[in-house]
Amino acid sequence: xxxxxxxxxxxxxxxxxxxxxxxxxxxxxxxxxxxxxxxxxxxxxxxxxxxxxxxxxxxxxxxxxxxxxxxxxxxxxxxxxxxxxxxxxxxxxxxxxxxxxxxxxxxxxxxxxx
Numbered sequence: 001x002x003x004x005x006x007x008x009x010x011x012x013x014x015x016x017x018x019x020x021x022x023x024x025x026x027x028x029x030x031x032x033x034x035x036x037x038x039x040x041x042x043x044x045x046x047x048x049x050x051x052x053x054x055x056x057x058x059x060x061x062x063x064x065x066x067x068x069x070x071x072x073x074x075x076x077x078x079x080x081x082x083x084x085x086x087x088x089x090x091x092x093x094x095x096x097x098x099x100x101x102x103x104x105x106x107x108x109x110x111x112x113x114x
Contacts, residue, residue: 002026002102004095009108012085020080020108022095030073033098036080038091039107049080050098062088085112 008020020036033052039045049069050058057069068081078095092107 002032002097004097004102004105006093006095006105006108009093009110011111011113013114014085014087014112016085016112017081017083018085018110020082020093020095020110022078022080022105024076024078024095026076026102029076034069034071034078035096035098036067036069036078037094037096038089038110039094040088040091043091045094048093051078082110085110087112 003025005023006020008018010018012018031053033050035047035050037045037047048060048063049067051069051071055071059067066084070079071077090110090112092109094104094107096102096104
């Protein structure tokens, strides 16, 4: 069963930056299409950024131009660089394989507040 552990969240002021990290298990991580998701207070979980096994990326309109997803297959890691953070980016952030999804981790809390 593939598993993921997210880290790097925290409290940041509007306009600030954070870099999230996701450590993955599984010997064939390199073939996974991966995604970063978030679930804000009272909201459904949504996909914010995806990266294919070939490192093709896509982003939700709400984060395009501000967030950058990347991966390091040798370390089995996925990253999410978040810049120009807004109040509405406050959420618990998760990473997972796109399809089929693995087990959901605990996520990492990102709070944007002045």
